[in-house]
Amino acid sequence: MENKVMEMVSLTKRFGSFMAVNHLSVTFEEGKIYGFIGPNGAGKSTTMSLLVGLMRPTEGKAYIMGHEAGSKEAKRWIGYSPEFPDFYRDMNCEDYLLYMAQLSDMSLQEAKERTKMMLEEFDLWDHRHDLVYKFSTGMKKKVGLAQAMIHQPKILLLDEPTANLDPKSRYDILDTLRRLVSQHHMTVLISSHVLSELETVIYHVVIINHGTLVLDRPKEEAMKMFHQGVLKVHTSDDQKLCQLLQDHPLVTSLSFNQEVHLQSEQMDALKDLLVSLCYQYHLRLHVFEEEKITLEGLYKQLMEEKDHEGNH
Ligand SMILES: Nc1ncnc2c1ncn2[C@@H]1O[C@H](COP(=O)(O)OP(=O)(O)OP(=O)(O)O)[C@@H](O)[C@H]1O
Ligand SMILES: [Mg+2]
Structure with missing residues (x-):
């Protein structure tokens, strides 16, 4: 495996007797964008929380650049944009990013430079003095992404970064993301229910259902196999x-x-x-x-097969 940057080894999370994440094993390579797909409740957000270290696995392990997920060494490599970000009510956009930058081990000078760069990169410069909680959904998503990238992470975990956005905003966000990722050779795990859009950015498809791995393949290969x-x-x-x-x-x-x-x-x-x-x-x-086969077509086909199997 060339340049493995993140790995899940039989990663499992139970809530009581409920299996939210069920022995997932997936390896992630440097510089590639992975689409993380599955129905509501499949376990995508829970998996991301385990990778970030916000939760501890019940069984199995995850490794970030060789360090166990949740450790200080692992966290410094990861940028995370949660599904429902919780912004500080009394902070303006610039202060918020500056604060997030300083949470990682950056000098004040460096934190200021990175904040400026991210504000410009995500087109937030003119709004830097505005309170984040008053922003529109799209602008909040941009702040979420800027925050995730502020410390120049090697790996980005993006939980539905374009949900509820209008077409232009989704396009802008994905375009910025695509550019930044290729410039900095980052690895990205991105969950989304908008498969037509995900299809245009990802290299690799990871599908889960009921916490269990359904598919883990390069997109092109999967498209050929399943249709x-x-x-x-x-x-x-x-x-x-x-x-x-x-x-x-x-x-x-x-x-x-x-x-x-x-x-x-x-x-x-x-x-x-x-x-x-x-x-x-x-x-x-x-x-x-x-x-031509689409990612959506492939997904439907796979899920129908699974439902069918489940009925027997
Ligand atoms: N803290 C928790 N306590 C109990 N159950 C939980 C907890 N967090 C998640 N779950 C359950 O685990 C399952 C997986 O949830 P998760 O949020 O990971 O799904 P998801 O794939 O992100 O779904 P969506 O597409 O709707 O965002 C769900 O059934 C959810 O109710
Ligand atoms: Mg989710």
Whole structure:
């Protein structure tokens, strides 16, 4: 494993008899962005709390740069933006960031420099004298991220950093994040329910359900494994086309509604076949489009499989 920066080894958290996090083992590499996905109550926030050291595991361990999660050595490498940040009511934005900077072992001078940098980076400079609790949701999220990054951590844990934001604000936050992460080669674990947006930033997918690991793979690999593309076709005579393709060995699934939807393990060969059939039978092509798998599609497929398994 190249440049392992964080690791969960059979990490487990019980609340009474309830298993919130169930023997999770995942390894995180330097410089990569990991999407952390799962339904409400799956255990994402609890896992993050364990990694930050806000809670102790019931069983198993987590390591940050080789140090046990929760230790002082581990904490200095981690930046954390919680799902529900609790800002100090009487602090303005600048004072708050300065205060957070000074909580890590920084000189006052350095803390001031970092605060200025973060205020500028997240477009908060003009609001630096305003009280944080009066900020809009989007601005609070930015303060949360600025706070998480203030001490130049190696690892960022971001719990739903774009929840409840308008499209422009989400885009701005993710764009800033993407830039900062690539500049500083940080490792990020980011949870979100907006999979279409997560898909654009992550390299790796970690899915959990009921505290248990469901998937841990590079995104590209997962996309290939879990889905056969769908080819949507509409011609001047779709019924004829269906007849021709019905029992063809290249076709693994065929459905016909407004369009013909085809799946195949050999998509390129199927495309060639379609073109030649259209030519041969004088079918005019109106639609010929391959639908790409999305992270959302993959997630749904996986969860349906799990539900199905659970019912047996
Ligand atoms: N302090 C606690 N005491 C008891 N149960 C808890 C505690 N914290 C979390 N839980 C339970 O653990 C489970 C996992 O919660 P968690 O907040 O980690 O889920 P999540 O994946 O972050 O969900 P969401 O997507 O809604 O944020 C939930 O059933 C929750 O009720
Ligand atoms: Mg949560």
